Amino acid sequence: MSEISKIEEKFNQALSGAKSLEELDAVRRDFVGGKGLLDTHLKNLKNLPIEERQKMGSSMNALKGVIMKALHARKSELEDEALAKTLASQAGDPTLPPFPFRVGRIHPLTQVMNEITQIFLGMGFGIAEGPEVETDENNFGSLNFLEDHPARDMHDTFFLEPSPGSVHESPLLLRTHTSPVQIREMRSAKPPLRIIAPGKVFRHEAIDATHSSVFHQVEGLVVDKNISFADLKGTLEIFVHRFFGSSVKTRLNPSYFPFVEPGAQMDILWGDRWLEVLGAGMVHPNVFKSVGYDAQEVSGFAFGMGVERLAMIRYGVKDMRLFYQNHVDFLHQF
Ligand code: DAH
Numbered sequence: 001m002s003e004i005s006k007i008e009e010k011f012n013q014a015l016s017g018a019k020s021l022e023e024l025d026a027v028r029r030d031f032v033g034g035k036g037l038l039d040t041h042l043k044n045l046k047n048l049p050i051e052e053r054q055k056m057g058s059s060m061n062a063l064k065g066v067i068m069k070a071l072h073a074r075k076s077e078l079e080d081e082a083l084a085k086t087l088a089s090q091a092g093d094p095t096l097p098p099f100p101f102r103v104g105r106i107h108p109l110t111q112v113m114n115e116i117t118q119i120f121l122g123m124g125f126g127i128a129e130g131p132e133v134e135t136d137e138n139n140f141g142s143l144n145f146l147e148d149h150p151a152r153d154m155h156d157t158f159f160l161e162p163s164p165g166s167v168h169e170s171p172l173l174l175r176t177h178t179s180p181v182q183i184r185e186m187r188s189a190k191p192p193l194r195i196i197a198p199g200k201v202f203r204h205e206a207i208d209a210t211h212s213s214v215f216h217q218v219e220g221l222v223v224d225k226n227i228s229f230a231d232l233k234g235t236l237e238i239f240v241h242r243f244f245g246s247s248v249k250t251r252l253n254p255s256y257f258p259f260v261e262p263g264a265q266m267d268i269l270w271g272d273r274w275l276e277v278l279g280a281g282m283v284h285p286n287v288f289k290s291v292g293y294d295a296q297e298v299s300g301f302a303f304g305m306g307v308e309r310l311a312m313i314r315y316g317v318k319d320m321r322l323f324y325q326n327h328v329d330f331l332h333q334f
Contacts, residue, residue, distance in 0.1 A: 004059050007037055011067055021078050028071050038064055108334040109216060109323055112311040113198050116218050119242045120196045123235065125220065128195040130181035132202070133160065135170035138180035142290040143259040151258050156204035174202035178219035179259060182283075182302055185221060186291035191298045192224035198307075209319040216307035223283065223293070223300030229262070232280055232301035236266050240277060244268055244314065255279060259287050260302055268313075275313055278305035 011031050018024040031037050042060055045053050106114075117127065130138075136159075145151050155176035162171070181197035197219040205211040222231065233252060240250050249269040257263045260281020267274045280303035285295040308320050315334070317323070322330050 003041070004056075004063055007031075007041070008063055008066070010037075011070075015070055015074055018074065018078075021075065021082065024071065024074055024078060032064055032067055032071075038067075102328060102332065105331070105334070107323075107331065108311055108315065109307055111334060112314070113216060113218065113307050116239075116243065116305070116307070116310070117196065117198055119239055120218075120220065122242075123238065124194060126195045128181050128185050128197045129199065130175070130178070130184050130197060132175055132200055133172055134175040134180050136173055137170035138183045139173055139175050139177070141170070142183045142287065143179055144284050144286040144290075145258045149258065151256075158202050158204050175199075176203050177201050177304060178217040179302070179304060181219055182221045182259075182287070183291060186223065186288075186293060191293065191300075193300070194222045194224075196220045207321065209321065212308065212320055212324065215320075218305050218307060220303040221283070221300065222302075223298050225298055227282075227299045227301060229282060229301070232264075232282065232303070235301075236278065236280060236303060240266065240268055243310065244270070244277075252280075255281075257281055259284050261285075270313055277310060277313065278303055280304070 011027070014027045014030065015024075018027050029036060033039070038060060042057070045056055045060075048056060121127070139157075140152060140155075157176050158174040160172040160174070178197045178199050178201060181195075181199070185193060185195055185197075199217065199219075200214060201217050202214055203211075205213050207213060222235070237250055240248060251267050251269075251274065252264045253267060255263045255265040257279055261284045263279070263281035265276045266278050266280060267276050280301060283300040283302055288295040288298070288300075308323060311317065311323070312320060
């Protein structure tokens with residue numbers, strides 16, 4: 001018996017001396033390995049009388065169990081220590097200043113434009129595009145802006161110098177709104193039509209908190225048989241509720257745009273104020289005439305909204321210039 005406790009004591013000493021996984025493995029080999037201490041003793045048992053042999057045998061086996069368990073426990077301890085050491089050696093210095101680069105993100109105006117587009121795609125609209133350099137005819141004439149009509153003055157226009165020798169039937173300009181895309185679409189396709197046209201527009205404006213010489217609009221156009229003002233109202237209410245929230249109150253007020261009749265503006269009750277969010281109306285018969293549609297056959301509605309304006313309302317941004325200055329602290333909020 002004392003033999004057994006001697007082995008156990010020896011093992012405990014060796015175990016506490018093992019400071020690494022390698023040393024621990026050596027201890028394992030010395031005690032419970034193939035030619036280890038226990039094994040040798042077990043072999044010697046055969047020289048003992050049978051009774052003692054049995055007693056010794058079971059005690060030795062019990063000891064083996066104890067040793068295996070202790071080895072196992074120590075092994076996971078040493079593994080934890082090794083891992084902690086590796087992690088500590090790889091950890092950064094927490095007193096250093098933070099990583100200087102912030103991850104980029106999509107510009108708030110692009111986000112809003114994408115969101116508007118998604119809402120209309122969800123209602124079955126397609127996307128149309130037109131050029132930023134337009135003809136006077138598409139930007140004004142075909143949209144029923146008569147020559148010398150004061151409505152033209154509301155669009156302070158950048159006209160382009162005709163290049164020497166070029167003959168354009170209609171002067172070129174930077175489009176002042178996305179409505180000319182309506183004209184292009186109707187000229188190139190037959191009804192039914194259901195499109196939106198997102199894009200950049202240009203006006204010769206003094207820049208301030210609510211004006212910019214370059215801004216963004218989304219135009220919409222629906223043409224089919226029997227399109228009514230109720231369709232206009234229903235479609236735009238769905239849009240406004242998806243964009244601003246379903247509890248937002250809306251109202252339509254009469255308004256004037258040369259290319260629609262009747263014309264309207266949609267307002268929303270935002271906080272305690274009614275704010276205009278878009279212009280709309282039933283496509284004017286003169287517009288249909290200019291693209292070769294029969295106003296007796298088809299009807300339609302159109303609408304247009306300013307992306308900056310919607311973004312400003314939604315996020316409570318009071319100065320449009322913030323969208324263009326690219327201060328990271330501003331952009332990072334969206
Ligand atoms: N083009 C108009 C503007 O820039 C916005 C607009 C109003 C578009 C009414 C429309 C509409 O299609 O029906 O102010």
